[in-house]
Amino acid sequence: MKLLIGALAVVLLAGCLDEGKRSEGLVNATKQAEEVVIATNSPDAAVKSWWSVKDAGMLLDREACYEYERLKSPTIEKLKSLASSDLPIGKxxxxxxxxxxxxxxxxxxxxxxxxxxxxxxxxxTPPEPGAELGDRDREAKELGEQYRYTLERKDTSSYWQISRIENFPSYARDWQDAYTKPTPSNNRYVYEQLQ
Known part of the structure; x- marks a missing residue:
């Protein structure tokens, strides 16, 4: 997924998807993301704003992915012609x-x-058709996960900013950082989806 997002970012930065060539869904998702109003006057307002931006980002990611998929169609179609129906290619x-x-x-x-x-x-989100949801999965889904947002500001006249996000997944014994700084790649892996 990181590879897909990285490739999409390159395409977008290259200007291949200028306003005249973008799909209506991508244009609308971009507009919706731009129109998200954020509030940083209180810690809870900042967290709720974070969530609003994240939701708008998911829609934008999906619409951008459709554009990326459309741009990749020449190679996807050729790969499909080379693969049997047992090999998942395309979507x-x-x-x-x-x-x-x-x-x-x-x-x-x-x-x-x-x-x-x-x-x-x-x-x-409802389970996908055909997905199994056992008792443990159902219980975990109903309970959800605990999240802890740490916010800071320079002084009382400054706005609040999220400085750390942690979660406590059902399988964990303690809080874990939900966002970690990426480390440089040693490029050791072959990446099966590229082979």
Whole structure:
């Protein structure tokens, strides 16, 4: 997926998808993302704004993926002609958008410049047709995951910014960073999807 997003970014930066050539879905998703209003006047407002931008980003990613898929169609069609029906070739994009039920459970102001927002987030997307949802999966889906957002600001006249996001997945024993800084690649892997 990182490879797909990276390739798409290159295409977008190269100007291949100027306003006149973009699909209506991509134009609308871009407009919707641009129109998201953010609020940073309180820790909980900043977290809710973060969620709004993330949701708009998922829609934009999907529509951009459709454009990428369309641009790749010459190679996809040739690969399909070389592969049997047992080899999954072609569809890269996911049609159904993921949806999440997010609820702030606690806001703790630790000082004038630091706050912690606790939340429970559930994946409210229905299972795909044919997917199995066992009792443990169903229970985990219903419980969701705990998230902890740490926010900071320079002083009382500054706006709040998220400085750390942690989650507590059902399989974990402690909080984990949800966002980690990427490390440089040693390019050791062959990447099966490119072979």
């Amino acid at each position: 890269v994009c996911i049609d159904d958008l993921l949806s999440f039920d997010r609820k702030i459970t606690k806001v703790k102001i630790e000082s004038d410049t630091r706050a912690v927002v606790m939340a429970v987030i559930k994946n409210s």
